[in-house]
Amino acid sequence: MTAGCAYSKLFGLEKGVVKGDKCLKCGSKAEILLPYGPQKFCEKHFLELIEHRFKKTIRAYSLVKKGDKIAVGYSGGKDSTLALLLLKKFFSETNPITAILIDEGIPGYRNEALKVAKKNCKAWKIPFKEFSLKKEFGFTMKQIAALLEKHPELNLGSPCTFCGTLRRSILNRAARQLKADSLATGHNLDDETQSILMNVCDNDWRRFPRSGAKTGLIERKGFVQRIKPLCEIPEREVFYYIQFAGLESYTGECCPFSEEAKRNDYRALLNQLEEKYPGTKYSLWQFYNRLKPKLAESELAAKLRVKINKCKKCGEPSAGEKCEACAKIEMLKKLGKAKR
Ligand code: SF4
Ligand SMILES: [Zn+2]
Ligand SMILES: [Zn+2]
Secondary structure, eight states: OOOSOOHHHHSOOOOOOOTTOBOTTTOSBOOEEETTTTEEEOHHHHHHHHHHHHHHHHHHTTOOOTTOOEEEEOOSSHHHHHHHHHHHHHHTTTSOEEEEEEEOOOTTTHHHHHHHHHHHHHHTTOOEEEEEHHHHHSOOHHHHHHHHHHOGGGOOOOHHHHHHHHHHHHHHHHHHHTTOSEEEOOOOHHHHHHHHHHHHHTTOTTTGGGOSSBOSSSOOTTOOEEEOTTTTSOHHHHHHHHHHHTOOOOOSOOOTTOOOHHHHHHHHHHHHHHHHSTTHHHHHHHHHHHHHHHHHTSHHHHHHOOOOEEOTTTOOEESSSSOHHHHHHHHHHHHHHOOO
């Protein structure tokens, strides 16, 4: 998971406007071009557009019901900062909101991002709960990455695979403990379309339903429903909302363990296509959303409807005796003891 680091490496940040361009809404100086429109907006009307799209997404996919308790996975990065801010702005009067902060134990990166996260939570009067990988599982990501590096011959996967599994487990447990009806994350349109395309190209039907405004095809006991209220907002526009609104989010170093080479290739590919054929990302997203309800009626949904047990170790929902997180931790403990 990135936390809004090194934006310029991720995508073109040109505002796309030239001298004399006018805002479509009010005729004042335009500050940003949205090429797929194509439309140009001043700062004020751009912010309004993003907020309108956020609310439209929530309505279109029924992401929030009045009174629902919402937990928000908050890293301090630009995406989760925007998700948290907009949920607070439009729903905090009717819906209790709590932020969940997870320290993966990545010095110089997550600790810095979490400082921003706590500062924003305090300023916005949003209650937050802090968790750490070390406390929950006995390892920091720094220790895990060192163990994986020591044993390349075992081919156990990247640090991100471990980090993602362990963090998902903590988020779900924390959201359940909070009795949250949903768990919101900051995934934007770019994140979603990258995952969709990657899963298609990998023929990964099991992960394919994880994309979408609501994760999964069916409700599964013990899993708090994940929602992604920024799923129709491109990453570039999240960045400019944060800039124009003068919000603070983490912009420091990227995670030193990031091994997202494959995702970066898909990011670059989709950005190239978007530049040449504006609207490509949104078209792919819409295609996916037309397909997903059909998947819910398919053989795949039946396959996913396996009996869910409780993990014998941690009590989290699991298809087998042990959940994926506990299985990974057990393996790390064995590795920790092994001599090279
Ligand atoms: S290890 Fe990977 S998933 Fe975890 S914070 Fe770093 S980049 Fe994100
Ligand atoms: Zn305007
Ligand atoms: Zn477990």
